[in-house]
Amino acid sequence: MTIREIPAETLDPVRFIEEKCEALAAETAGGIAVNALSGGVDSSVTTMLAHRALGDRLKTFFIDNGLMRKNEPEFVVETMEKLGVPVVLVDAKDEFFSALRGVGDPEQKRQVITDTFYQSVFGRLVRESGATFLLQGTIYTDVEETVAGIKRQHNILSQLGIDTEEAYGYKVIEPLIELRKTGVRAVGKALGLPESIWNRPPFPGPALVARVIGEAAPEKIDLIRNATAIVEEELAGVDAFQYLAVLHEDRVTGVRDGSRRYGNQIEIRCWDSLDATEARPTRLPFDLLETMAARITSEIPEVVSVTYNITTKPPSTIEAL
Ligand code: XMP
Numbered sequence: 001m002t003i004r005e006i007p008a009e010t011l012d013p014v015r016f017i018e019e020k021c022e023a024l025a026a027e028t029a030g031g032i033a034v035n036a037l038s039g040g041v042d043s044s045v046t047t048m049l050a051h052r053a054l055g056d057r058l059k060t061f062f063i064d065n066g067l068m069r070k071n072e073p074e075f076v077v078e079t080m081e082k083l084g085v086p087v088v089l090v091d092a093k094d095e096f097f098s099a100l101r102g103v104g105d106p107e108q109k110r111q112v113i114t115d116t117f118y119q120s121v122f123g124r125l126v127r128e129s130g131a132t133f134l135l136q137g138t139i140y141t142d143v144e145e146t147v148a149g150i151k152r153q154h155n156i157l158s159q160l161g162i163d164t165e166e167a168y169g170y171k172v173i174e175p176l177i178e179l180r181k182t183g184v185r186a187v188g189k190a191l192g193l194p195e196s197i198w199n200r201p202p203f204p205g206p207a208l209v210a211r212v213i214g215e216a217a218p219e220k221i222d223l224i225r226n227a228t229a230i231v232e233e234e235l236a237g238v239d240a241f242q243y244l245a246v247l248h249e250d251r252v253t254g255v256r257d258g259s260r261r262y263g264n265q266i267e268i269r270c271w272d273s274l275d276a277t278e279a280r281p282t283r284l285p286f287d288l289l290e291t292m293a294a295r296i297t298s299e300i301p302e303v304v305s306v307t308y309n310i311t312t313k314p315p316s317t318i319e320a321l
Pocket of ligand 1: 202203204205206210242276313316317318319321
């Protein structure tokens, strides 16, 4: 199948929404559809669009994997419910943490997240829901990256471990597949999503696991969650592509209350970039860097060292994993 791109310059978001809603309603006539909402731009826009087209026939799940940012599950679910979209919040924290136990290798950690999500948690929800349609927020860039071998295949059926024959009747629908991120944001805005959703900075699928070097144990996820909240609060007004905190595995000596303390190190990264393929560290004011260091070390006592990344991508990448 050849997918035709709709460039942002030629996109009419209102017309796109009308046409997609009509097509979705026709394609799913009478059936139940499910989707997983992560709170990211693509899945939020897919949810809103499908809700408009399907109403009660859409079942949206938000899977709380315990790896999200501070208050993220509540924020996303409440935002959607305010817009009239019911969301089922599924607590799968224990399942994810037990799957991640003892796993330190970066690629293996990503694989564990994918497998736990698709094969265990979402797979079970899909089977139990009696749905005949799966909605997915795949966008044009995902298709390009899949073809280029950069990203894993996006076919949800194979990710679910469902054989095509066995899965007869499960149809995957990807309503945003002709759009790139700029187009998706424009559609999200036209759908009435708040700017805090349609204009969100990127956040990786493996969530805070991508921000912890080594094993992503619950206490390390808690620590990076707190550091992330501080960095996001302090940098909210900065015109940057993305900003984040990384928890390192190595520890360093520091001083607390007059005695030596072997503590954790946090690295702050803040990027100027157009599309994440190349990036430069943002030239943040030194005062702002000092404020973040002071807040992180006083609000998170286990941390005794804060650094700022000054490397470009390439050779660095935006995330540390
Ligand atoms: P890197 O680290 O490869 O990141 O320079 C490029 C952009 O992609 C985001 N990223 C991900 N997004 N799933 C996602 O949906 C992932 O596994 C993932 N890993 C990285 C990253 O935040 C940056 O914007």
